[in-house]
Amino acid sequence: MKIERISVIGLGYIGLPTAAMFASRKLEVIGVDVNERAVDTINRGEIHIVEPDLDMVVQAAVKEGYLRATTTPEPADAFLIAVPTPFEGKNHQPDLRFIEAACQSIAPMLAPGNLVILESTSPVGATEKMSGWLAAARPDLSFPQDAGEESDVRIAHCPERVLPGKVMQELISNDRVIGGMTPICSAHAVALYKLFVRGECVVASSPRAAEMAKLTENSFRDVNIAFANELSMICDDLDINVWELISLANRHPRVNILQPGPGVGGHCIAVDPWFIVSSSPERAKLIRVAREVNDAKPAWVLEKINAAVSGFLIDHPEKAAHEVSIACYGLAFKADIDDLRESPALRIVREVVGTHPGRTMVVEPNVDIIPSDLNCGTLVGQAEAERSADVHVLLVDHSQFKNMERPRKGEIVDARGVWRER
Known part of the structure; x- marks a missing residue:
């Protein structure tokens, strides 16, 4: 040909x-x-x-x-x-x-x-x-x-x-x-x-084998991410630093636990496992549960944000809830890209904007303009967020955020373990 x-x-x-x-x-x-x-x-x-x-x-x-x-x-x-x-x-x-x-x-x-x-x-x-x-x-x-x-x-x-x-x-x-x-x-x-x-x-x-190969690759990754995300929630209940725990466990020569985050996004891992589940709903039990764990992680992060706001108000009784400003760092579904598809960070920020009566700022270095229909708060620079926010929420481990100093004032919610490790 x-x-x-x-x-x-x-x-x-x-x-x-x-x-x-x-x-x-x-x-x-x-x-x-x-x-x-x-x-x-x-x-x-x-x-x-x-x-x-x-x-x-x-x-x-x-x-x-x-x-x-x-x-x-x-x-x-x-x-x-x-x-x-x-x-x-x-x-x-x-x-x-x-x-x-x-x-x-x-x-x-x-x-x-x-x-x-x-x-x-x-x-x-x-x-x-x-x-x-x-x-x-x-x-x-x-x-x-x-x-x-x-x-x-x-x-x-x-x-x-x-x-x-x-x-x-x-x-x-x-x-x-x-x-x-x-x-x-x-x-x-x-x-x-x-x-x-x-x-x-x-x-x-056959085409079916090729189709299933791609779905299997992403489902494998989804299951492993779900293990890390579930572990992070268990460690929070037990007052254990999950990132320290993973570092310790990964010293075993046959253990390689991934890093937890605010959920799973993108056009592949957040979607493809459901294609396997839809094809064989009675058999795909583990794949379904992994998807449910990862889909539920943003709600858990939102609980942490609400707790941080409550903690700030307890420490600052002179302030009302509408006077508390929140800075969310990252909107993309993974580090150092502009892709917002199926992004758990985007889902979290939209929920914060919809429920928090105060100002919500967003720092996303890979996006110049946030479409107004996304209802994602105000896009600001990193310096302004560090200076004026009362609650800092790290959602995406962009290179810029890894290199920045841990915010010196306000409450911290670190869904990626970047600031917490410091």
């Missing part, structure tokens, strides 16, 4: 770096996104997300004519779908409407010999559904579920496996798991990714 033009559907935290990586190899790449602002930004050679080194690659690719963004799909040799896959409702059922919409948008562009790869992290069976939606929209073409190796269109799944903040390096160096609907589908997908991937392209037995 000769690849001359690649189309990437969805120009977010995975789609744009992937598009830029292909374009850096002197391939024509058409990026498609429904966000007109993002499209315009990219076409200026700029980026709308924070990711180290991405800006330089996008700028060069656009300037040299290898990368172009649009809101309308165009014909291509290969289509990569990298759209969100959230869950919906209290039962955490997978929501595939963005994948289905992407299929409807590219279906008129498909031609014999095309390759379509689902990169979005998806519940088991999503790739097969995608192929079914495409087949329904293009009955004039054959697809693997009916024509097998002789199909006009090749279908595969290849989930991303990168760490925000290191995406540009890990896209190149990490192994990729590829599950084609037929062996020839897998072979064509491997050939595509080998245009820039230096890691091994491992062929799974």
Whole structure:
């Protein structure tokens, strides 16, 4: 299969770096996104997300004519779908409407010999559904579920496996798991990714195995984080410093307990385990409980914030609750990025703003403007927060916060153990 033009559907935290990586190899790449602002930004050679080194690659690719963004799909040799896959409702059922919409948008562009790869992290069976939606929209073409190796269109799944903040390096160096609907589908997908991937392209037995591999990786991490978060709450009840305890326990050669935090966020770990639970609700008991532990951690942190406010008022009886100011350090779901998706810090701050009668300040060094609809208080600089806050709440261990001195006045709620260790 000769690849001359690649189309990437969805120009977010995975789609744009992937598009830029292909374009850096002197391939024509058409990026498609429904966000007109993002499209315009990219076409200026700029980026709308924070990711180290991405800006330089996008700028060069656009300037040299290898990368172009649009809101309308165009014909291509290969289509990569990298759209969100959230869950919906209290039962955490997978929501595939963005994948289905992407299929409807590219279906008129498909031609014999095309390759379509689902990169979005998806519940088991999503790739097969995608192929079914495409087949329904293009009955004039054959697809693997009916024509097998002789199909006009090749279908595969290849989930991303990168760490925000290191995406540009890990896209190149990490192994990729590829599950084609037929062996020839897998072979064509491997050939595509080998245009820039230096890691091994491992062929799974089926798209389902590839889908489950990604879900398993993130569920494994979620379970281990849940152990640390549960341990932190137990230690609080027993008046033990959890960070000291973990440091001591990790001296065992076969123990490696992770660090607790205010919860779990992001577009993967906070979502993917529910896809396994939805597929096998009677069997996925441990995975479900881990999710519930991590989902409950923000409420526990809020209890600590309320206790800190009460403690401050006891020490300062001359003040009323509406005169107490709270500074929350960090909004992103992890350190040193701007990504707010499924962020426990964001959830905590919004609850503080909604319940605390006094001023709530937010320090987030990776965000210039907080959308007003998030209702997240006032964005201030670190110096102002340190100077004027009565209660300091550390939610994200950004590098700036690790390097700052522990606030000298007011109550401290440290959900990351950065200030407490000092």
